[in-house]
Amino acid sequence: MEEYNLTIDRIHIKNIHIMDRRNFLRAVALGGAAFAIKDTDAMSIMTQSFAADGRIATKYDLVAVMGGEPEVMFRKAIAEMGGMGKFIKKGDKVVVKPNIGWDKAPELAANTNPKLVAEIIKQCFSAGAKEVTVFDHTCDDWRKCYKNSGIEAAAKAAGAKVVPADQSSYYKPVSIPEGKKLTKAQIHEAIVNCDKWINVPILKNHGGAQLTMSMKNYMGIVWDRGYFHANDLQQCIADVCTYEKRPVLNVVDAYRMMKTSGPRGKNESDVVLTKGLFLSQDIVAVDTAAANFFNQVREMPLSKVGHLAKAQELKLGTMNLDALKIKKIKL
Amino acid sequence: MLKKFRIGFSLTLFVLINLFFLDFTGFLSLGFHQLGSIQFVPALLALNIDVLVVLLVLSFVFGRVYCSFICPMGVYQDVVAWLSKKFTKKKKYTFSKAKTILRWSVLGATVISFVFGFNFLVGLLDPYGAYGRIVTHIFRPAYMAGNNLLEYIFSHFDNYTFYKVGIYGLGVLSTLIALATLAGIGLLAWRNGRTYCNTLCPVGTLLGFISRYSIFRVQFDDDKCNSCGLCTMRCKASCINSKEKKVDYSRCVTCFNCVEACNRDAMHYTFRKPARQKTGTPANGTVDESKRRFLSATVVTAVAATSLMAQKAKNITGRTEIKRKLPIVPPGGINVENLQDKCVSCHLCVSKCPSHVIKPAFTEYGLGGMMQPRLYFDHGFCNYDCTVCSDVCPSKALQPLTTEQKHQTQLGQVQFIKHNCIVYTDETNCGACSEHCPTQAVHMVPYKGALTIPETDVSICVGCGGCEYVCPAKPHKAIYVEGLQAHNTIKFKKEKQEEIKINDFGF
Numbered sequence: 001m002e003e004y005n006l007t008i009d010r011i012h013i014k015n016i017h018i019m020d021r022r023n024f025l026r027a028v029a030l031g032g033a034a035f036a037i038k039d040t041d042a043m044s045i046m047t048q049s050f051a052a053d054g055r056i057a058t059k060y061d062l063v064a065v066m067g068g069e070p071e072v073m074f075r076k077a078i079a080e081m082g083g084m085g086k087f088i089k090k091g092d093k094v095v096v097k098p099n100i101g102w103d104k105a106p107e108l109a110a111n112t113n114p115k116l117v118a119e120i121i122k123q124c125f126s127a128g129a130k131e132v133t134v135f136d137h138t139c140d141d142w143r144k145c146y147k148n149s150g151i152e153a154a155a156k157a158a159g160a161k162v163v164p165a166d167q168s169s170y171y172k173p174v175s176i177p178e179g180k181k182l183t184k185a186q187i188h189e190a191i192v193n194c195d196k197w198i199n200v201p202i203l204k205n206h207g208g209a210q211l212t213m214s215m216k217n218y219m220g221i222v223w224d225r226g227y228f229h230a231n232d233l234q235q236c237i238a239d240v241c242t243y244e245k246r247p248v249l250n251v252v253d254a255y256r257m258m259k260t261s262g263p264r265g266k267n268e269s270d271v272v273l274t275k276g277l278f279l280s281q282d283i284v285a286v287d288t289a290a291a292n293f294f295n296q297v298r299e300m301p302l303s304k305v306g307h308l309a310k311a312q313e314l315k316l317g318t319m320n321l322d323a324l325k326i327k328k329i330k331l
Numbered sequence: 332m333l334k335k336f337r338i339g340f341s342l343t344l345f346v347l348i349n350l351f352f353l354d355f356t357g358f359l360s361l362g363f364h365q366l367g368s369i370q371f372v373p374a375l376l377a378l379n380i381d382v383l384v385v386l387l388v389l390s391f392v393f394g395r396v397y398c399s400f401i402c403p404m405g406v407y408q409d410v411v412a413w414l415s416k417k418f419t420k421k422k423k424y425t426f427s428k429a430k431t432i433l434r435w436s437v438l439g440a441t442v443i444s445f446v447f448g449f450n451f452l453v454g455l456l457d458p459y460g461a462y463g464r465i466v467t468h469i470f471r472p473a474y475m476a477g478n479n480l481l482e483y484i485f486s487h488f489d490n491y492t493f494y495k496v497g498i499y500g501l502g503v504l505s506t507l508i509a510l511a512t513l514a515g516i517g518l519l520a521w522r523n524g525r526t527y528c529n530t531l532c533p534v535g536t537l538l539g540f541i542s543r544y545s546i547f548r549v550q551f552d553d554d555k556c557n558s559c560g561l562c563t564m565r566c567k568a569s570c571i572n573s574k575e576k577k578v579d580y581s582r583c584v585t586c587f588n589c590v591e592a593c594n595r596d597a598m599h600y601t602f603r604k605p606a607r608q609k610t611g612t613p614a615n616g617t618v619d620e621s622k623r624r625f626l627s628a629t630v631v632t633a634v635a636a637t638s639l640m641a642q643k644a645k646n647i648t649g650r651t652e653i654k655r656k657l658p659i660v661p662p663g664g665i666n667v668e669n670l671q672d673k674c675v676s677c678h679l680c681v682s683k684c685p686s687h688v689i690k691p692a693f694t695e696y697g698l699g700g701m702m703q704p705r706l707y708f709d710h711g712f713c714n715y716d717c718t719v720c721s722d723v724c725p726s727k728a729l730q731p732l733t734t735e736q737k738h739q740t741q742l743g744q745v746q747f748i749k750h751n752c753i754v755y756t757d758e759t760n761c762g763a764c765s766e767h768c769p770t771q772a773v774h775m776v777p778y779k780g781a782l783t784i785p786e787t788d789v790s791i792c793v794g795c796g797g798c799e800y801v802c803p804a805k806p807h808k809a810i811y812v813e814g815l816q817a818h819n820t821i822k823f824k825k826e827k828q829e830e831i832k833i834n835d836f837g838f
Contacts (some may be wrong), residue, residue: 022391064836139767139801141685141714167495207783208762226762226803232759257829261771269826274833292838297831299801304781306760320397321838328836 009128028136056248058082061324062280064289068331070255073277077251078123080327081279087248090128093230096192099217100136100151102264103144109256109271110264111145112202112301114154116253116277117313120198121158132160136220139264139325143168163190171223174196178314179239180224181231183224186223191245199247199283203254203276203290205262208233210305211294212263213287214250215241234306241283252278252290259298272297284308284317285324288302293322333600334587337399352466352682353474355496367679367725370459371534377727387541393509394542394585398528398535403610404458405528405584407465412567415521423564424524425571431458434529434536439534449699454676458532459725461512463677464702468509471682472498477657499710505691505702524567529582538613539581548603549589551576555597562589562598564807566722644711650807657814658695659706659743659794662713663721663729666817667696673728676702680720680729686711688796703728708812710794714740715769715795741819743794743812745772747787751809754784764810767797770823773810791821 063080064071076177078084088094098112121132132153138145139156142164146152152162164170191197201217208229210215218240219225220234228236254276261270276293280286296298302308302319312319344366351363367373374382383767389396416422441452454460475496482493500506508819528535540549556576563573566589569570572581590598655668661680664670670722682690687710691702704720706713718737721729732740753761764785765773772792785798794812802808 065834103716138520141711143715144685144717161489161491163491164494167497169495206762207765208760209779210760226801229763229801230753230757230760230803230805232757233762234760261774263766264769266771267826269828272829272831272833276836287837289836293833293836296833296835296837308783313782 009167014084036140048228056086058086058281059325060278060327061282062278062285062289062321063327063329064293065187065279065331067275068277069114070113070253070276070277072253072331073275074119074123074251074279076329077277077279077331080329081141081249084123084127087198088124088127088129091130092124092128093134094106094124094129095194096124096132096134096155096200097191097197097217097221098134098151098200098253099202099212099220100142100145100149101220103140103148104265105148106150107256107271108240108268109202109204109258110262111149111151112200112253113255114150114180116251116255117151117200118154118158120200120251121160123196125159131192132158133163134160134268135163135165135188135190136163137188137223137225138220148274163299165182165190165220168223174243176239176243178242180235182228182236182239184242185227185240187243188221188223191221191244194245196248199244199250199251201252202256202258203252203294204258204265205260205298207262208240209237209307211287211291211300213252213290214247214283215287218243218289237307238310238314238316239312241314247283248281250278250280250283250286250323252276252286254290256276257294257297259294282317282324284311284319285321287311288319289326334591337585337587341406341409344401345403345410348403349466349470350564352463352679353471355475355685361683361719361722361766364679364723364725367459367463367677367723369401370725371402372453372457372459372675373677373726375455375573375674377725379727382729385421385511386538390538390541390545392546394545394548394583395535396585397538397691398525398584399586402458402462402534404516404532405525407462408516408525408527409567409586411517411520411523424566424568424569426574427569429524429570429582429698430530434539437531438533438536444699448671450671450674450703451699451701453533454674454702455508456531456533457675457677458528458534460675461509461516463675463679464505464509465513466683467678468501468506469513481813497687497710499687502691502693504693505676505678508702523569524627525582525584528584529568529570535584536581541680542583542585543580543640545580545689546603547600548580549578549583549585549587549598549600550604551578552599556593557595557596557597558595561592561594561830565589565592578759594781604639655811655814656775657816658692659796659812659814660731660818661689661704662718662737662740662742662818663724663732664704664818665730666815667700670703670728671696671700673726674700675726675728676704677725678702678704679723679725680704683719683723684719685719686714688713704814705814706794706796708800710800712767712796712800713794715793738793739821739823741792741794741815741821743792743796743814744789745787745792745794746811747773747785748807748809748811749784750806751807752785753804753809754778754782756804756824758782761803763801763803764798767801769793769795769797772819773798793821800805813826 028248063077093107098117100111102110104110124132151249155162172189172192174187175184181302190316199214201214204212206212215237254274257272257274258270278286278289348366351359395777444452476497479495479631484497485493516527558573560573563571568584570579629795632709660670688706692708718732721732749755762775770791772788773785777788778784796812799811802810
């Protein structure tokens with residue numbers, strides 16, 4: 001714990017330096033006007049309304065779809081939830097956060113399906129979103145990941161802004177008061193500055209966390225992932241999900257599923273074409289559903305996926321699917 | 332006319348070669364690495380016979396056109412000399428005597444040290460390699476910082492044309508050498524033009540030897556010339572003696588400045604005229620004969636040595652203070668010997684590596700291998716599908732690999748230190764190493780309860796360093812890649828794709 005505090009202090013100091021430099025450069029390069037812009041930025045963050053506490057009332061708590069193409073399954077699912085308009089309002093600045101962690105083609109199921117990402121972006125714009133931003137803190141070289149996952153091209157074609165996340169200067173320090181092991185983190189400015197964000201992970205096996213789904217996808221919005229691994233990974237995953245700005249929707253892509261060697265995967269032999277999709281505001285429920293789905297391909301008891309129970313304990317949602325209104329659709 | 336052609340041609344090549352080193356966006360196709368392959372020393376070390384023959388024949392026919400048209404260090408000096416003229420309006424060059432002993436001693440020392448396996452001098456003095464290091468270590472960080480400034484300004488206006496790039500230190504030694512080269516050769520060029528080319532540069536000495544006998548050359552028209560000295564004043568190689576109406580062809584870099592400078596049209600670039608025997612030359616002639624024999628022998632030795640080197644077994648044990656006993660040779664490097672024999676330390680691979688994992692060695696390869704590339708995993712790890720370094724290497728020190736060959740190349744072997752591992756020390760999940768492993772040479776196996784702990788299979792480890800880079804254990808990492816004396820080829824077992832169908836949601 002002692003050591004952790006030291007690290008965070010250092011990060012703070014670093015940030016203060018960065019801010020100083022930033023302000024100085026801004027003064028030189030852009031003149032006084034930039035300060036005004038910065039001020040309004042800060043204001044908008046303070047006055048923002050968060051969907052964190054009250055979930056939006058919908059007919060179903062969770063929608064599960066099987067047997068279609070990614071974009072078709074999403075259209076079905078979101079319609080059952082009452083349409084994208086329920087979650088995204090006119091003028092919203094939206095972030096769509098897929099998993100783009102690896103320099104892999106869509107067929108290898110290491111990254112979220114680009115067709116799904118594009119469909120979500122389109123629907124955000126149809127619902128009146130002012131802008132949609134896409135990013136991920138990748139593991140492989142971000143330019144290769146963005147390109148070879150097919151997500152950059154698909155997202156840009158759908159009108160989204162695709163921004164990098166490979167430098168610490170893109171991240172802003174936030175506090176996570178409800179966290180047990182993780183009480184501070186640096187979160188990508190796109191998330192910090194947005195009005196709404198949609199979490200779009202892909203369901204995969206994961207050597208460390210056992211499974212990677214919606215909650216694990218949060219590790220792509222933070223800078224210092226090493227801290228998670230070094231300080232009880234499962235607890236940190238649950239902790240980071242208590243960050244005040246929660247996603248308005250979690251969409252788990254299970255169109256292709258990496259059953260083994262995850263999260264990177266070796267080759268096609270790790271991949272199963274399962275054609276599934278799960279949608280919910282409840283991040284624990286949607287991950288529990290996805291984990292059950294995974295369990296049919298390869299044994300994965302929920303107890304092994306430690307962050308599920310830990311998140312439930314933090315009141316992030318429920319693992320008790322029986323208590324929820326679930327719509328299952330087979331196409 | 333000839334001068335304009337020279338300037339246009341050389342500047343185009345120079346700009347392109349600089350841009351290729353600087354470009355980190357992939358804007359310039361990798362095919363531009365040919366600009367490095369056509370350089371003399373890389374071609375010599377790669378035994379790239381086509382290029383060598385062309386360059387040698389060019390020198391024999393036209394003189395040292397390599398030095399004026401192709402060599403980036405030559406053009407760099409021309410640019411500096413040109414700039415110096417902007418500051419000192421009445422700049423004049425004067426004829427100076429050839430530094431024959433110095434030139435041949437340097438060439439001799441370079442060749443001899445190379446034959447004995449000490450390749451540092453070749454890397455240090457090769458003008459292309461030296462210039463490459465200047466771009467990599469001095470210009471490139473500046474270029475990237477400029478990019479970052481632009482990104483900063485543009486992103487404020489919601490324009491994402493630019494993206495930030497990380498700028499990392501690449502080792503003190505190489506950076507200092509690059510700085511010294513830039514400043515030293517720059518200063519010489521500012522004062523006296525092509526001093527480096529005609530004193531230290533081994534390529535200049537060698538090609539100068541050939542160009543003495545070149546078919547085309549700049550020559551005085553004795554009838555028109557009044558020995559006014561304009562040509563001498565403009566000769567940046569200081570090789571024209573206008574009083575005696577003689578040109579030292581071993582130093583002339585065929586820049587054509589003299590041809591253009593002459594008011595009386597008394598300087599021509601034409602077929603070699605039959606030598607006019609002047610008083611005093613016979614003595615020189617005899618000296619030349621013996622020198623000629625010695626020098627041709629040297630050239631032959633130099634070329635032959637490269638092929639011999641390939642067979643010579645050398646035992647390099649880079650002893651370092653870090654835990655790694657052997658440095659990791661970059662992909663395509665085959666083994667330490669191959670790398671050492673062929674690398675000119677131009678650092679094109681260092682510049683081009685998108686993952687920032689290639690760094691010049693200090694003494695990890697021994698003294699002779701200083702500045703040669705090695706892998707390190709402080710800022711990233713070697714991308715499984717990437718073959719950029721071996722694609723661009725101009726001297727075949729890193730031999731081209733297909734993606735498939737790259738997948739099967741073992742650069743190093745994973746070493747797991749269990750008692751450093753977080754799963755062992757903290758009894759919490761981690762798995763970051765296995766997460767990054769492209770072949771699952773590091774995979775997670777059941778440990779206590781729901782915990783899994785890394786297990787390694789060195790036989791399928793590619794040595795990419797993903798595990799080492801990402802391992803969060805502090806203060807000592809629990810997993811790292813140990814280097815190899817020679818790369819291995821991995822044989823993967825064929826895996827069958829299971830037919831799995833699911834028809835239900837599972838809940």
